[in-house]
Amino acid sequence: MPKYITVCICLLLFACNNRENKLQKVVTYHENGKIKSESFKLNNQRHGEYKSYYTNGCLEVRAYFKKGIQDSIQQYYNKDGIIEQISHYRNGIICGELLVYEMGKLSCKQSYIIRNDSSYLNQFIKYTENGKIDNKTSNYFSLLSMKDTIKMGEVFSVDVKLEASYFNMNMMVIFGDFDTNYNKYTYSDTLSDRMDEKVDFKVHYTTTKYHKGENILRGIIHDYISYYEDESEQNILHDVRPLFFEIPFYVKVK
Known part of the structure; x- marks a missing residue:
């Protein structure tokens, strides 16, 4: 039972x-x-x-x-x-x-x-x-790289263009080996541009900071405007809208 x-x-x-x-x-x-x-x-x-x-x-x-x-x-x-x-x-x-x-x-x-x-x-x-x-x-922005595969020792280059700016005033681009959250990095390079009659919010970046195999270059576009805090014109404030990007590329041995 x-x-x-x-x-x-x-x-x-x-x-x-x-x-x-x-x-x-x-x-x-x-x-x-x-x-x-x-x-x-x-x-x-x-x-x-x-x-x-x-x-x-x-x-x-x-x-x-x-x-x-x-x-x-x-x-x-x-x-x-x-x-x-x-x-x-x-x-x-x-x-x-x-x-x-x-x-x-x-x-x-x-x-x-x-x-x-x-x-x-x-x-x-x-x-x-x-x-x-x-x-x-x-x-929004656009990214243009002539090559997605390069040889060791060759320069990797990319054009970053802010096609439409939020503030239509200034742009700063920070390139580096950021993590996936764009926080930590071991190196960074900065290029900037500002709005005038001759400028179209475009920067050209070159680097040899990579390793063999698959690489990901990440960056942050700072679309921003600067202005004085008050009429004294002593303190400058910034309003920033960041845009994040990543560019994969491959490095092969000669």
Whole structure:
């Protein structure tokens, strides 16, 4: 008899554990009877594709989760089924591109990075109704390197251009071997530029500070404006909007 009870308990525990590890579909409904949401749960946590719907049956949101944490792409639609927003998540934090649409046309492109475990809006590009970039309301940069692979001893070079400035006044670029949070580094070089009739917020950087194999040159663009604190003109203050970038390149032996 005790053996029988033990076997029953083991079977019950196995069945409960098997149920917990099984992906379960969850469906909710609007008052009109149409589907409100569809999702999956694993161990009582949202896992896999999630979809929500308007009362007219059109898809409102499509997102993805991994063990209760939002991950991968997320899409928003209006009640007519037209896309309104596309974004990306990594471990519950928004990162990468976020695209905003107005009546199906791209109106804004935002670029997020993860820094110190938080999401940071690094660049944004706004578009006119004709689909052209509006530099007056945008803030973004471009990187241009002639080579992504060089030989040991060869100079690596890159052009950094602030295509659209937030303050439209000054730019300073700091290059170095920063960590992924752009905090620690063993060396740094600084180049600067300022707005005038001859300047286009562009710097050319060269370096031989690298090692064999894969390298990542990171940098920070300081888009800033300087002004006096008061009429005495003794203390100068700065408003800064930093933009972060990284450039991978490979160094091979001759």
